[in-house]
Amino acid sequence: MKKKTITLAQGNGGEENNELISKVFYKAFKNEILEQSEDAAVIHGGELAFSTDSFTVSPLFFAGADIGKLAVCGTCNDLAMMGAKPKYLTCSVIIEEGFELESLERIVESMQRELEINGAIVVSGDTKVVPRGSVDKIFINTTGIGEIIKKGISSNSITCDDVILVNRDIGCHGATIFVAREGMEMSSALESDCNSLYPQVKALLDANIAITAMRDATRGGAAAVLNEWAKQSDVCIEVEEEKIPVSDEVGGICEMLGFEATALANEGTFVLAVKKEDSDKAVEILKSFDVCAKASIIGSVTSMHPKKVILKSAWGTKRFLETPTGELLPRIC
Amino acid sequence: MMELSNLYDDFRNPDTIKAYASKITLLAKKLDREIGIMEVCGGHTHTIMKYGLPQLMPKNIDFIHGPGCPVCIMPKERIDHAYALAMQEDVILVTLGDMIKVPGSNESLQDARSKGADVRFVYSPLDTLKIALENPTKEVIFFAIGFETTTPMTAALLDLIIKKDIQNIKLHINHVTVPEVMTTLLVDSDNRSVKNRIDAFLGPSHVSVITGSKIYEPFALEYGKPVVVSGFEPVDVMQSIAMILEQLIENRSEVEIQYTRAVDRGGNKEAQKLIEKYFEKAPTFLWRGLGEVAHSSWKLKDVYNTYDAEVIYDAVLPKEQCMDHKLCLCGEILKGMAKPPQCTIFGKSCIPSNPIGSCMVSSEGACAAYYRYGNL
Numbered sequence: 109m110k111k112k113t114i115t116l117a118q119g120n121g122g123e124e125n126n127e128l129i130s131k132v133f134y135k136a137f138k139n140e141i142l143e144q145s146e147d148a149a150v151i152h153g154g155e156l157a158f159s160t161d162s163f164t165v166s167p168l169f170f171a172g173a174d175i176g177k178l179a180v181c182g183t184c185n186d187l188a189m190m191g192a193k194p195k196y197l198t199c200s201v202i203i204e205e206g207f208e209l210e211s212l213e214r215i216v217e218s219m220q221r222e223l224e225i226n227g228a229i230v231v232s233g234d235t236k237v238v239p240r241g242s243v244d245k246i247f248i249n250t251t252g253i254g255e256i257i258k259k260g261i262s263s264n265s266i267t268c269d270d271v272i273l274v275n276r277d278i279g280c281h282g283a284t285i286f287v288a289r290e291g292m293e294m295s296s297a298l299e300s301d302c303n304s305l306y307p308q309v310k311a312l313l314d315a316n317i318a319i320t321a322m323r324d325a326t327r328g329g330a331a332a333v334l335n336e337w338a339k340q341s342d343v344c345i346e347v348e349e350e351k352i353p354v355s356d357e358v359g360g361i362c363e364m365l366g367f368e369a370t371a372l373a374n375e376g377t378f379v380l381a382v383k384k385e386d387s388d389k390a391v392e393i394l395k396s397f398d399v400c401a402k403a404s405i406i407g408s409v410t411s412m413h414p415k416k417v418i419l420k421s422a423w424g425t426k427r428f429l430e431t432p433t434g435e436l437l438p439r440i441c
Numbered sequence: 442m443m444e445l446s447n448l449y450d451d452f453r454n455p456d457t458i459k460a461y462a463s464k465i466t467l468l469a470k471k472l473d474r475e476i477g478i479m480e481v482c483g484g485h486t487h488t489i490m491k492y493g494l495p496q497l498m499p500k501n502i503d504f505i506h507g508p509g510c511p512v513c514i515m516p517k518e519r520i521d522h523a524y525a526l527a528m529q530e531d532v533i534l535v536t537l538g539d540m541i542k543v544p545g546s547n548e549s550l551q552d553a554r555s556k557g558a559d560v561r562f563v564y565s566p567l568d569t570l571k572i573a574l575e576n577p578t579k580e581v582i583f584f585a586i587g588f589e590t591t592t593p594m595t596a597a598l599l600d601l602i603i604k605k606d607i608q609n610i611k612l613h614i615n616h617v618t619v620p621e622v623m624t625t626l627l628v629d630s631d632n633r634s635v636k637n638r639i640d641a642f643l644g645p646s647h648v649s650v651i652t653g654s655k656i657y658e659p660f661a662l663e664y665g666k667p668v669v670v671s672g673f674e675p676v677d678v679m680q681s682i683a684m685i686l687e688q689l690i691e692n693r694s695e696v697e698i699q700y701t702r703a704v705d706r707g708g709n710k711e712a713q714k715l716i717e718k719y720f721e722k723a724p725t726f727l728w729r730g731l732g733e734v735a736h737s738s739w740k741l742k743d744v745y746n747t748y749d750a751e752v753i754y755d756a757v758l759p760k761e762q763c764m765d766h767k768l769c770l771c772g773e774i775l776k777g778m779a780k781p782p783q784c785t786i787f788g789k790s791c792i793p794s795n796p797i798g799s800c801m802v803s804s805e806g807a808c809a810a811y812y813r814y815g816n817l
């Protein structure tokens with residue numbers, strides 16, 4: 109029998125990735141908290157949110173952000189998605205021999221700036237330097253604890269009383285990294301959406317918006333989030349394609365390269381399930397943030413085809429929107 | 442970028458699409474029989490399924506999904522070639538997009554890469570030059586695939602290799618041509634017409650930019666099948682369907698061009714010259730799902746043997762024949778005799794991440810397009 113090896117497609121945030129996680133990690137680590145499959149684990153009697161993420165991205169510095177900002181946003185956003193205020197982070201770094209000190213300083217400064225936005229601090233860390241070639245420049249892991257300010261937010265409790273929103277136009281991070289990696293000359297207006305989401309979440313919670321679930325649409329994009337939700341909550345999510353905000357830049361890149369914006373990664377874009385009566389207000393609050401000018405209601409929740417996501421066109425046709433498969437854009441977060 | 446979106450917005454205008462849907466419904470009423478329209482090109486299959494166009498068609502109009510996806514039609518034998526080349530010491534194997542995912546008789550190029558082979562995909566064949574210049578100690582092999590659309594680009598690559606005297610690029614040619622395979626769908630090997638459901642063709646867009654619409658004239662004149670060369674956007678396809686129905690109603694069979702913004706009768710003469718300079722027709726090519734089709738592919742002319750990876754690496758290229766899976770209905774699907782869901786393993790053991798047959802391989806293949814878009 110041939111030996112199976114890990115392929116890049118298994119790290120795509122889509123179907124192959126899910127399969128690897130469930131067949132190897134969930135199988136070994138099986139427990140009730142892990143099985144909730146939330147962005148962050150809810151622990152300590154529902155008071156704390158706990159999450160970890162490792163970051164490797166090429167290039168390290170890209171339009172709109174860098175790996176440092178990404179490393180803090182990534183973990184803090186996972187906490188914020190559970191209605192938690194990010195508080196304490198750890199930071200471990202694996203650095204390749206020969207890495208420039210100046211770049212390291214830039215990365216760490218950018219981490220600190222983002223920590224301040226979240227009101228969080230790094231309380232423990234670890235640094236390893238490994239011989240040339242053992243890692244690609246620098247890998248960063250952050251783990252964070254947040255204090256849950258609104259309990260009960262969960263991707264497992266979405267019902268037909270909810271509507272689906274996104275906080276901004278989608279796909280910017282994936283498109284930016286792709287363009288940077290391929291060395292394409294593109295419109296300068298394109299930059300990563302990498303951003304801390306806690307301020308937006310706080311504004312929504314302060315206004316008492318009835319939020320059922322939130323999830324940041326990182327690898328696998330909005331399509332992955334919607335499919336995870338449909339499965340976890342056993343509902344059908346019906347999305348209107350023309351309501352999904354996509355910038356001209358991202359739309360153009362998708363057009364040229366045959367991508368779908370819903371499958372592109374984001375680092376400051378999240379999907380929300382909000383009770384119907386609060387949805388307009390939620391959009392209004394989101395729109396008060398500069399980056400969220402295109403916040404929009406994109407769909408509804410029904411019982412038509414449970415566990416499925418339906419994409420509806422403006423001319424009356426429908427199709428299922430599936431979890432992205434294949435090697436999308438490797439190593440972007 | 443703004444201009445690009447203006448360009449396609451018009452061709453996806455919901456009102457225009459709806460207006461054509463009504464027109465097609467009216468026209469179809471005048472034809473009191475089932476009409477099968479084959480879109481030859483995988484790009485059209487993708488458009489048709491992605492935009493849900495079958496949902497807008499009256500009951501008696503049916504799309505038949507043709508063999509025009511260069512990745513899908515690549516037989517396992519050729520993929521095994523790519524795999525074997527990629528596994529050679531000091532070789533960088535370069536190819537286009539989806540090719541990397543397709544399993545050969547054993548594994549895919551993606552698997553080869555996870556075992557340490559250097560496999561890269563590019564968006565344009567000319568990107569191979571950059572890879573070769575950056576890796577002077579490696580042999581860079583371009584695994585060339587595609588219809589008439591990409592063939593001139595490979596020819597242009599060879600042109601540059603020769604002009605710049607670049608020593609470390611070799612080519613493995615898998616360029617196929619459209620008309621011969623269209624013919625095999627209409628007639629059997631004894632040139633008798635076969636009974637299937639193709640009443641008309643939606644002609645490929647990009648291929649026709651290069652070849653011109655003249656290559657389809659035999660289908661209209663000799664076989665009596667209307668051909669309309671269509672653009673890629675949903676409005677293009679809807680308008681082309683209406684044009685085909687009008688021909689059928691009026692008992693005409695002509696080659697018409699809907700995609701006039703890019704296609705004319707003669708095509709791109711420069712590109713045709715470039716192809717003829719470096720390539721000649723190979724005696725036969727094995728199409729996945731369809732078998733051998735005579736004169737349906739290009740090979741490098743013998744004088745360019747020193748650039749031909751198939752010649753140079755002959756000793757390491759596997760020669761075994763591979764059988765298509767016995768349950769796979771691709772051949773029937775391509776002839777319009779079956780639809781993907783009729784295959785018993787569709788969506789079960791045959792899925793895009795583990796394709797059993799050719800039509801599931803790339804998003805332009807009929808089974809993959811059904812799996813992704815046509816599932817509702």
Ligand code: SF4
Binds near residue numbers: 768769770781784
């Ligand atoms: S579903 Fe797979 S096996 Fe069946 S016809 Fe399509 S490609 Fe062939």
